[in-house]
Amino acid sequence: MKVNRMKLLVGGVQLRDGVSTITDLLGRILSRAGLYVMGLERGFASTIYGAHQYDPLVITEEPAVSWGDEGLDILVGLEYDVDPDGPEQPNRDSVFRHGRNVVDGGVLIYDSSSGAIPVDALEARGIRVFSIPARQIATRDLKKEVVKNVVMTGALFRLLEFDRDEQWLRRLLEERFGRKGPELVNLNLEAARRGRAAVEAILAERGWSNVGYRLEPRPTPASAVYISGNEALVIGAIEAGVRFYAGYPITPASSILEFMEEHLPRYGGRALQGSNERESIRAALGASAAGALSMIGTSGPGLSLKVEEFGVSGVTETPLVIVDAMRAGPSTGMPTKSEQGDLFLVTGGGHGEIPRIVLAASSIEECYTLIHEAVRLAEIYQCPVFFLTDLNLGEGRMTVPEAVFRSGQGAVTRQLATEQQARESRYLRYKITDTGISPRLLPGTRGGISKINSTEHDEFGFVTTDPPKRVAMMDKRMRKMAKYLQNDAKPPQVFGQLGKGPLLVGWGSTRPVLLDAQKRLQTEGINAAVAHFTHLWPFPTALAKPILEAGKPVIVCEHNYIGQLAEIIQAHTLVAVRRVLKYNGRPFYPAEVVRAVHEVTHNGATAVRLGGKDPVMVEVSSDA
């Protein structure tokens, strides 16, 4: 019996079957019950209706290291045939796509409203099959098709022997629908009971006493939320003091805009849905220049459109936090698939040279904590601060203890010149200083005026092309980066002992997989360490080099073709690196990383590209 430890996948037709209704319900209830749910890999399509959608959930008693491998304990298929005689059989989609991943002895439960699926091959592998006519029960018995998901949830709960007294489900339903009266709550509870009964009947008929998996609430659950990276990021940003946000709808950054629109006004702020990407970033720059801590969010195609304004932020020294929830590119790419392809764009995008900072979050929790750092750095260094997340982090959800949000980071300390300071000497917006940081007086403050200028300028802010003035101003701006490297740059987070074996290097959402791979390598007697970068640019060479030099060998794992961080590392540290790359839209799986590490350490591969048919060795350079 596996208790509180399983990987479950819900699949169905996008928008019709309500895949995320079920996973959201599970995520919330199980988080309340003290378990940990990790739903970071979300399979949805960029067409709205009709495509296959799937949500894998990892359920554990202690926080999971990663989302594990592709293997599934429980597969839930929500599809049903509308026309059983038709040539198309969409109700088999989940089973066909994911059936091969169900582990021997696992469970398949599917909506059999339009007939049973022949599943003997699965049954031969010891997989227990539950065909539940969920939609039929909902439409015929309860006269409400929408509750079919609750029928399925009830069935699932019975399967897992969870919530026998209905307390968890009832509480959530009451909170959601209570205001609309008890009928709706009762209808849903009845639906759950029908699902339960259907499973009961099958168990009795087959003579099964259980299915080998069970969920049990923890005795004293600490309060937790089931939250996405985008939501965590908004909470962190608002707490840090962001009061102006602008965006333009784009997957997977739209939910930042939506969550901001919902909450920012409550805290006295404004969220703007720009008419396009350029209006958004420009309005945010205007807002920042006028004094609000400002942020924008977008994804690849939107970021490309904003590139012109990176320079404005850098040269006018107007702070701005730019969130890039990366998706697979180039161009429109795969809008609903994750990638790490924008590193070069944020470290180098734009004409000319500007000071800029790039941070990348590696977990949902870090979306909350690190965004504070981004806002703080923007405020101090008065330049664009890029904050990279990706689709898996942004749209994925997991259980996060509320204590994380109670750490009380508070608002960042504002670095504004006061009226009195400005009066004491002639106010110069671009005063040349040792640190490169000039006093910032907000327009509207008496005591001085701000001439904010994106053309090269003198200390006051007037246009100049005078060579010495240009040099002095350029040097002043770039000095900020030296200051940053000295005061605020961070080395990669190091896990495990350095120098004993291979060093897995990563950035962004790959951290959990690298840690999982590290654990597995450990059981094979390989002492791998993990170095994970959050502060990517300016590259913290002095801090990172000694760590990287200890790698035997250094293996950089990232979701792109070139190995963008690998390139940066080689250029800045002259440490030779090997690359493990995946760009097929799926996240890394730990077993895959382990295999790739073997390819490198045993077979001497310099680059392993994953996610084709099999791991393929590819030569890109002979850098060894």
Add this chain to the structure above:
Amino acid sequence: MPEATKSVWEQNAAPRHRIQWCPGCGDFAVLNSLKAALTTLELTPTEVLLVGGIGCSGQIRNYLNGNSFYGTHGGALAYALGAKMVNPELTVFALAGDGDTLAIGIENFVHISRRDPDITLVIMDNGVYGLTKGQDSPSAGLGHPAKVSVEEHPPFLDPVKMALTCGATFIAQSFSGDPKHTTEMLVEAVRHKGFAMVNDFSPCVTYNKFNTYDWFRAHCEMVPGGHDPSSEDAAWELIRDFERREKLPVGIIFRKPREKAPAKRLPMWQAELERIDLEPMLKGLR
């Protein structure tokens, strides 16, 4: 204009000898009218934000005192929008050319007209790209192509019609040859609570040899006294009538007073940002 007040607007401005407009450029008159209007409105330089467009016209922000922001070509209105949303106490201007507003910045012009923020847009309309040395702008061809292009010459894009279509609530035109009138229009525009556009015909003496001061004098005609600017129909009729007669209306073409709740300045200072309750955000996530 009394010298004493005028000097307030010149104190921190670039020294006069650094003004880089051609002698006779219409933008000088806009600059003077703007100073006069700001004086009439009794504003101080700390209370205004002058967002410049990119072009000869956009340089205006350097030639008078007051906070300013200078970004990219076509962006003036959008920066202005953000600044105004954050701090409504600022009097915000976008000061740009016709190329800036009607070509590369048209997206901002269209949508910010719709949004109706309390911003004053001044277009210094000379029918050409001045700063890049005389190419056709979208308002080239006022009456006749300003410069024969190799490509077929597309028709003139009328900012007045654009603004009216897009929902601007104050639309006026003026002519640099009549700076007193321009001043009046600017004063009215700033007083208007909402998006105000003043299209000022501001001749480029260097590159536009067709739309000269004399040409504008011959073609500009005051909006007739009986015109009801609060009626959109009347505005369209006026525009059509002037078009038929090949004249350019100067004066207030459309003005729709709007009840607007005064916006609040966003929290910006440390004390205003401290200590917030995250509970409302976390509540929905349990």
